[in-house]
Amino acid sequence: MLRRVVTPTPVAATTACAVQARSIYEYKFGQTPLSKPLGRLSHLSRATPSKPAPVVAGKVEVTKLHNGARVITHNLGGPSVSIGAYILAGPAYDPPSAPGTGAMMHLALTTSNYNNALFQLDRNIRSVGAAQSHFEKNKHYIGIRIDSRADKWKSSASTASRTEQRHQLQNQKQAQEQFSLNLVQDNIFTCIAAPRFHEPDVERFRDTIDNQVEELRWQYPAEYAKQMLETVAFYREPLGNPRHVPAISNGAISSSVLLEQYSRYVVPSRVVIAGVNVDHAALIAEYENTPFPHSSSAPHHTRSQPSKVNWQDEAAQYTGGERHDQEDRAKVMGTKPDMDLESIVAVGWLAYGKDRKMLKDHAASMVVKALMDIQFKDSIRYTRDETQEHAGVRAFYNPYQTAGLVGFTATADPQAAVRMVTDAVKLVQANKAAVADSTLSVAKKIARTQFMVQNADTQRDYCDYLGTCLAMESDSTVATSLEEVVDAINSVSAADVKKVCETMFSNKTSLYGHGEVLGFPSLRQMGL
Structure with a gap:
């Protein structure tokens, strides 16, 4: 049996080899050389870290x-x-x-x-x-x-x-x-x-x-x-x-x-x-x-002078309409082993934006979206996008400045897509009638929770909210706080919900569908 014998290396030789091996990493890219101690404090003197003073959260x-x-x-x-x-x-x-x-x-x-x-x-x-x-x-x-x-x-x-x-x-x-x-x-x-x-x-x-x-x-x-x-x-x-x-x-x-x-x-x-x-x-x-x-x-x-965009009356930009894009998704994607077909449809109506002057209407639009969540048997959503959803009916609300778009998306087989969309539209139209106080109370809690989760759950979300909560006038320093929006949601009444629904259904319905939509009816055929 062979046995490995290790000869002890002199300390000086070991140090020289270490320096030589370490020097190959010093390429002068601007970083601190490895031959110098990391950090500002020397490793010889280690001071006991002082207990940091408690920081009191300041104001905006x-x-x-x-x-x-x-x-x-x-x-x-x-x-x-x-x-x-x-x-x-x-x-x-x-x-x-x-x-x-x-x-x-x-x-x-x-x-x-x-x-x-x-x-x-x-x-x-x-x-x-x-x-x-x-x-x-x-x-x-x-x-x-x-x-x-x-x-x-x-x-x-x-x-x-x-x-x-x-x-x-x-x-x-x-x-x-x-x-x-x-x-x-x-x-x-x-x-x-x-x-x-x-x-x-x-x-x-x-x-x-x-x-x-x-x-x-x-x-x-x-x-x-x-x-x-x-x-x-x-x-x-x-x-x-x-x-x-x-x-x-x-x-x-x-x-x-x-x-x-x-x-x-x-x-x-x-x-x-x-x-x-x-x-x-x-x-x-x-x-x-x-x-x-x-x-x-x-x-x-x-x-170069900027072109004027009328953000104070964005509702005038709403045109409504429909568009169908036929796609052979199973063939293009190549990830459906059974070559299943699917239809994806988005339906929306005009709503209110998040401008400070219409804060109450903005809160009512969020409550209407929460009412749609209740009707669709949905749960609290932690993100605004639909990247984690693959089937079923999901409500959404996209606020802009003085206008918004509220509606739902439906993903289903082509045979069930038409009925799914028409049933969902009937549920949304039912909000025009009086909403029960118990249902409205639950919807306000859902809207309040979703708003706080999407805008204050992480400091990244809160930073994005701070950066977009100021009035769009360049000389304004008035910010809309989270508490103001929450208070507006809590004060939403059935009359406010009815006002949003009247705005929704007094304008044309918008629809976009892609996937298998050759047999999908038009808005006129569906009575919308």
């Missing part, structure tokens, strides 16, 4: 800055922060020749800017375990949000002490090797103030955008039907612009189109900076100390 603070941007924060004292920029440049402001520009815009803003390349922005996020999201909100807003630790969102210049800054100036080599993290400044504020819209950066995501639309259409058909219903209900109107990038517009939205759209709508007066668990003054200082200040007097902004 709103400030309008000198350049027109508005900052809203709520410091709850949590260990992580959410900071986002919400811009009035959503799908409702897309140019008629390029629908989907708003959906492309929030992606293009995060690719690169005049201070950082794409890989540098990605490195900023990964270096501290942060998360970045970009999205559209309520058809009017596009957003960029950063979620990170509470001690990692500030720029290095503002977080370092004077002694450390003086030491860095004395030792220029160490200052070059030190990784300078400006997370929020680089990944949000500079992206808004000085984007590049580099054509190769935009081109690399075109396939991804097409794949996202295809995945939405074939894997989440109910959510796709909801989004397409908006294009039917507000046909050729600003609210009828798609939330996604249509395949026909993907190649037309070039770098020059994005730059023109940016120059028109991404101006400071249309930007809201929101933060949760951050100090209000610190967030303002971070924004104002951005390397590229954002000014509406810049030549590209003064040269």
